[in-house]
Amino acid sequence: MIKNYNSKYDKQILNLWNQQLYRDQLNLRQFYKYIILDENFDPELMLLSLDNNQLNGFIYATKRKVPYENRGLEQNKGWIVSIAVVEEKQKNGIGTLLLEEVENRLRKKGVSQIVLASYSPNYFFPGVDMEAYMHAIPFFEKFGYQFNEHHAVSMCKILNHYKMPEKYVQKEIELLKSGYHIRNFKLSDSAELILFLQTSFSGGWAKGVRLAINEGRAEKQVLVCTNKNGEIVGFVQHAMDGNQERFGPFGVREDLRGLGIGSLLFHRMMNHLCQNKIYYTYFVWTSGSNIQKYQSWGMEVYRTYKLGSKMY
16 A cells, blocks of 8 residues: 655654665664755655555655755756655565656656766765665666666765874965955855855855854854955855855866865864864765865765666
8 A cells, every 4th residue: 555654754764765765874863854844845746655554665866846956947847856665575566666656746747857876965875875776777767767878976075183294284375465355154145145145156055154143153164265455255165054064165266276175174174173173074065076176175975876767
C-alpha cells in the first residue's frame, strides 16, 4: 500500500533513513527542519510503502511552491531527494512502485525534468554517492535517468596546525596597496551585500546571508572584500546552515577574478575559523576545475557523487 506522508510514521522513516542512507543520518529535529518544515514540502510527494502499518520503503520528492531567489519557481523542474527500501525487501518491486508513482505525480504538477538529489536550499547531497549508494546508479538508469560524465565532490580540511601561507600574507599587502580590504561584515553592509549576491551569483547565496543577518550571526560569520571606493566586490561565509564547521559559499565579482582576491578570502576564512577555535571545515559540493583549486589550498575530497536527471 502506498500512502502520503503521515507523522505517525516519523520514527520508522527515520530508522529506515539512517539504516540505508547511513552517511547522511538525521535526528528528528533535523528531519523536521530540512524536510517537513521546508517551504516546498508536499505530503503528496513523500510517499510511504506500508504493509500492516510497517514501513517497507519511502521516497521523498519536491517541487517549488515558493520562488527561490533569482531562480524563481523553476516550474518545469522537480527533484527526487531520497529513496530507501528495507534491506530484506529490496528487489521486490517496492522501489519501482515508489519511483513510478512519484514520477507520475510530478508530471501531473507540470514537471518535465526530474533532478536527483540536488534540491536547494535543503540538499543533503548533490547526487548519488558513488561509494555508499552506488547500487542506486543502475536502479535509476533502468528508468531512463542519465548521469553526467563529470562528478561532484565534498571536501574538507583539518585546521589544527593551520597558518596562513606567507605568500597570502604578501598578497594581502599587495591588494591593500591597490585599495582592496577584507573585513568583517557590518549590519550597514546588508543592502549592498544582498544586491551584490543577487546580481553576481545564482541560487540561494543571498538567502543564506539574509538568514544569517536576521539571526544576528553575519557579523561573526561573513567576511567582505571592498575596493578603493568602499564597494563590496567579494565575500566569504561559514555556517550558512548554522553548522559552524561548514565553509562557504564565497565568490568575487567576475571582472576581478584572477587578482588573487578569492584565494585570500579563502585563507582569511581559514584563519578566522582557527581564531574561533574551529579546527575542521568542510563543504558539500563542488565540481570541475574548482576541485583542483581547493586541493591547491589544502582541502581533500571525502565523498564523490554522480549527478543524474531525467527529461520527459
